[in-house]
Amino acid sequence: MPDPKQLAAILEVIAKRPQPLRHDHELQVAMRFCADQGLDVLPQPGKGETLQRWQALALVAAHDLSLAKLYESHTDAIAILQELGGAHLLKSGLWAVWAAEPPQARVRITEDLQGTPLLTGTKAWCSGAAQIDWALLTAWNEQEQPQLVAVDLHQPQVDIGEHGWQAVGMAATASVDVSFEQAPSCLVGAPGEYLSRRGFWHGGGGIAACWYGAASGLALYLKDFCARRQDDVHAQAHLGAVDAALSSAASSLRECAQWIDNNPRQEAQLAVLRVRAQVEQAAEQVLHHVGRGLGATPYCRDARFARLAADLPVFMRQSHAERDLAELGSQIAARASFSWQL
Template sequence: MQPLTGGAASESILESFLRDLRFERGSSTDTARALHALIDGGFDRLPLPGHGATLERWQILAAVAACDLALVKLFEGHTDALAIMAELGEAHVPERGQAWGVWAAEPPTARLAASAASNANSITLHGTKAWCSGAASITHALVTAWNEKDEPILAAVDLHQPGVRITRDGWMAVGMAASASVDVHFDHARAISIGAPRAYLERAGFWHGGGGIAACWFGAAAAIGEFVKRDAGRRADPYKLAHLGAIDTALSGTASLLREAAARIDREPQSDAMPDAFRVRLAAERSAVAVIERAGRALGAAPLCRDRHFASLMADLPVFIRQSHAERDEAALAERLINGECGTWNL
């Protein structure tokens, strides 16, 4: 299948596919099966960010998020890996059965060491990687590591080899449980270095990917809002309508920021997109919190207890948005403002 570049038409095809997709929400096995179904259907061939169709890319991520957040966590990681490799000159079309992830968390207690091997770009990986989403479900991953010079690098690793041990450790949350974000141990596992040291962090697309995460949060929050909208259409009362109006305001503001950021990325693909990424992530987080609270108050306990889709979104989204760095990102954005690096508030 060709890359999805048809805007609303592509969204419609994907949404139809997702409606017909049968999987049990909350099951890591079924979530993995749904991921591979999306890949096999060619839905992972998204427009690359900064190539003129960033908004369409984010719309597709939002549509998958509206279906299921654990699924989009794996799907976004796979599509992000393909975009990263394309940007760093390692364009890769997955072979049948391949599913990729990006594992870039760097907690101080779980850092990978990379040692040079005999062949050019070949390395071996040693240590533990934390927060490895879909570890038992995917076949390959891009992982951050540190070379002998203590420089950050990115490596591509086949997970189906001796020296890679996927654990069940590191994830106790009920929300997002089906993403199975566990610890993975590497013991002289073979890998290929991707790009130069620091290239992963210094490339323009690093912040483009951050905007894609915001699109996922937005898509899930919008899906929750749709439940309130449908219920208010059947049984309206002044309080429910007030909640719906507040939800609309929150989501509309975030959608506008996402559209604006996507357009700027396409106009200036090599410019520093960090301010835009921080704005859309912070706005998406804030609107998600508002939508979760308003939806719960508008609809009460019934859909939380009797509707699997709604209950999953309401349980998963609070966990997923904690990927935000919250006040730290707000402070970093404020520093850019003070230094005059990211515009003004003019209309």
Template sequence: MNARDGSCGAVSLAGLRAVLQEDVGAAAPAARLRRLIDLGCGELPLPALGRTAERWRALAEVAAHDLSLAKLYEGHTDALAILCELRAPDGIAGSTRTSVWGTWAAEAPGQRVAIRPGADGGLRLHGQKAWCSGAEQASHGLLTAWHSGADVPQLVAVEMGHPGMRVDGEAWQAVGMAASASATVSFDGVPAAAVGEPGDYLHRPGFWQGGAGVAACWHGGATALGRALHAAVLRAPAEQRTPFRLAALGRVDLCLAGTAALLRDAAQWIDTHPQADARWVALRVRQAAEACAQTVLEEVGRALGATPFCRDAAFARMAADLPVFIRQSHAARDDAALGECLAGLEEPPWTI
């Protein structure tokens, strides 16, 4: 990938599926992410350059396989996109091919990372950053930090493993998404490099383009559960294809097909309007994907009963992970934010 021209090698879905289906035993998601990167699957088409749908299909494919892996994969690929968009210094951008990146921008109350000048004139980080998925295994991280008195964050890049850095995963108690290895990272004089100017991370077009891409991950997880219901109906003898299960499959189809259509439409809109504010587009697909995931969880669980939750490890893990992952949504606050966006339009975009 070239940080200046935004070029990126294509990842074939067939090739990605083949790597995902490899027998890696009990390998943790971080190790599997490393393998995806080593085999050339770590770079996706960049958003808003005509191939956004391809990017999201790859994210959904990984998510349908393993949501914890998808969380790390999305963070890595998002970091590469951000470095390109904000034209990161050559010393940072040049390390992307072999590095494992995390993107950590959540701001937990009372855990703001401060930027202070170092004795050599460079930047030094102090404080704590919560919700750092994959931090223990990442080689590099992109995170938001704050200059003294600033009202907007500064995005910085760090090299993991510095002596002034401590990674603590003890606070993460969730059963769902446990393998994403979310941690709190403490910084004590850790050197960092600025990526863009203060506020650039939030105000760039790619912020909401990337936010919409997360919905593709949620959709991939919901699709995996929907496929389990479809397979159960398909394998059942005709006399066991009960109206109850068929109705559940029909309702699952409606929400998954509808969300997939919204994601395709959103990808096309972003490619057509690469510099536009995609906030309303992202909020729409995120809220649709969250609602669809909730519906699929309910319908599939009711239709299949306890058996797959108890005897199918992949299904049970997906059913536990998905409710945690979709909580990245801000629920009713995002509904209100979408309504606010629409209230500023002369005509709502609802025509066929």
């Protein structure tokens, strides 16, 4: 586990680089720098240090959310390989996890005469495709079962697209389409195991930690403003609302992490759906109050603030909004003994 002070120091070095993290190459350099320093070695979720893992993700997200996207996906890939018995597949370089399954983009698995799995088709929503070396992605075998595979992206059978990503927020991560034409790969785990494993929902909590980190990074701008302008009672009120939202979300994240560590083999969907909803609502409140408290100046004059404020709404759309809330409500309604007693 990287020491938080060491991680903060490394991020400070990255922040002082001549180029901001707004271009593919600079983002890749920053991520490789983190990996070279060993800052991608995080505790496995559900092993007693889930909160420490989430704290590292939040710290990177508070610094730069595009970097956090690569960092979270890279560290998630490492955790998945370890969980599913694929640690021997870990190679040097940067990893990502691509598991989106829109109906118009599906990758198929066949085998060559030697039994090597071959990938053919197009994978959509491949974040960071231009910056990474290896990918864990979901594909479909000949029995129409979903299967996780590991693939080297530096081979001629892989074509990384350049179009389709029009976002202003999270622009540097470029979630483009990647096409495969009989690209050799390695199976990871059994069919369907990517979704059925306990760590799937543990990883979903890590995404909420990134939302929280970015929101806390924005909140610091309002705190600093209020420290200088203590006569601005309206800004102070916005800061109070931000503090209430973030404190509640932080408590929820700590409680969820503790529950996961206490119940590593239990289904964590309910706990994680709840904490994601709580953190998402808190982050939306932070965006609202920070904007109203600070006005236009940081959006227009501060590059880091402007990127973070644009990136966070896009990153949060990894949430499925009312669909996730409906699933949470359905699970609560089905529990006969459930109550909200204090």
